[in-house]
Amino acid sequence: MSKHKDKAKKPSLPYAERPYRPGIGLVLVNAQGLVFVAQRVDTPGDAWQFPQGGIDEGEDPRATALREMKEEIGTDKAEIMAESADWIGYDLPPDIADKVWKGKYRGQKQKWFLARFTGTDSDIDLDTEHPEFCRWRWMDLAETPGLIVGFKRPLYEAVVAEFLPLVREMARRS
Template identity: 65%
Template sequence: MTTNASELPYRPCVGIVLFNRAGLVFVARRIDTKEEAWQMPQGGIDEGETPITAAARELEEEIGTNKAEIIAESQGWLQYDLPPELVGKVWKGRYRGQTQKWYAMRFLGEDSDINLDTAHPEFCAWRWEYLERLPSLIVPFKRKLYQDIVHEFAHLAAPVPEA
């Protein structure tokens, strides 16, 4: 199998910017990294699945709830490349990085609805964070992607008035 990144495709994925009513964003700390890396929920699109369906599924699989509604969608697909030392090692060596459709969602549940102890846990801790801080919390090779996400969804990072 090749480990020349330019010969590999991007893995199709979705990502979720989950806003609470205070305008803060859900981030979680990955179980499988040595460094303290915090990220938003994301994951692959299964064959025959639409990106919207994948986003709802990934949210439930990763944080134990899908009590959320879509409030915006990224204009296009955003990509990142794996660093050279990871190409050929993650995702069974089949991809050079990910191409992602991102969805901004409003969390409709309570904090107690969030449960990281899922069937296949990916995170060990979570918190609500300011959107603009996200690029400083993610692993370096995803930083530009997170900057693009912050730019695209910044207008949504405001408290929602009580109904």
């Protein structure tokens, strides 16, 4: 046994000076006009979210959206229909920001995509190489802000405001 205790590395920058991690978010819509949400394996309580993830250096955000979808829910059977007009951000609470991403970021700025799911429910497989979700379901987009962790709620409200008219139009055409 080592005489030295492992000490958590302190973030290199104070919280307010940290940059935002570039990422994407994906609103996946089925033929009935419902959206995919999943429950994270590492978040206590009944918090649900859309697939999302970080953009690798030099990676196109649209390509990231399909890659993250495949990595997180086992399929990339989707067609991107729309992209958010702007990057939408959120701040992590400081105590969480010190732990996540080694304390390098204060939150994320994300480009959001709306995609039509072209597969079937059986194509969705949460048992991926690095599982992030334990359960999933389809639901009405307008209800999603109430299911997300509190610090991401304003971001989800912005995504819903931008994409809800498009989702309703997609459902009418199906």
